[in-house]
Amino acid sequence: MIELLNVSKAYAKNGKKAVDGLTLNIKGGELYGFIGPNGAGKTTTIKLMTGILTPDEGTVTMAGHSMAQERLEAQRLIGFVPDGNDLYDRLTGLEYLNFMADIYQVSAADRKAHIEKYLDIFDLKDAVGNQIRAYSRGMKQKLAVIGALIHHPPVWILDEPLTGLDPRASHLLKEEMKGHCAQGNTVFFSTHVLEVAEKLCTRIGIIDHGQLIAEGTMDELRQGERAASLEELFLERTEEGGEEK
Secondary structure: OEEEEEEEEEOOOOOOEEEEEEEEEEOOOOEEEEEOOOOOOHHHHHHHHOOOOOOOEEEEEEOOEEOOOOHHHHHOOEEEEOOOOOOOOOOEHHHHHHHHHHHOOOOHHHHHHHHHHHHHHOOOOOOOOOEHHHOOHHHHHHHHHHHHOOOOOOEEEEEOOOOOOOHHHHHHHHHHHHHHHHOOOEEEEEOOOHHHHHHHOOEEEEEEOOEEEEEEOHHHHHOOOOOOOHHHHHHHHOOOOOOOO
16 A cells, blocks of 8 residues: 655755665555664655655555655555644644544534544543643644544655654554454554554565665564564664664
8 A cells, every 4th residue: 555666855055865776565454563773864765755745766655646746646545643742723623533534524414423422532622622732742742633634635644643642542543453454454653662563563564864774564573583572673783773763
């Protein structure tokens, strides 16, 4: 469902490649974990995947749609939760969710069912009438997740989605991610919490200095060293980086 082929991106300020010849092929049914040190290129990769940035080289394809040639069609297939809570603070939670539903042309019946389901899951029913500026960080994160998934996209791209969530909400979101993949869909999941990636993901990619340096299931990454944790494998393969791009 997600394909990056020889994708590179450099920033004009220094000409250094934040992403360098990256190739990824993530199929339906996969819960793919994407990890790397600060400055490795994770966020740049995600911006390239979602069409926020345009690659200098290479191609991005989302469920058969070229991000370069069919950008809107490709973006409609994505539910994207960025790292951070830059929401419209003066809207109420319900106004924000209806705004997201309007963007994706979600029917009244479908949006009602989705909103009710996830407000219950994330315990936001009592807060949905309040302005977002009164929400805690965790509440904003929950609202961002509900809004991103309101059009039932087959591809979820989640950048540190568990940040700020309480243990119950974190558990429920992970269950939703597993359920989404069980239906043949795809979740691309960036995280710094290696224990979560190890337990949750069907396949993991490690990026460093803009390049994919390791990829596979936990058994494949261990290469026979069955006692090795993802943290140990990660530390063996990476070096300390700079600030995240």
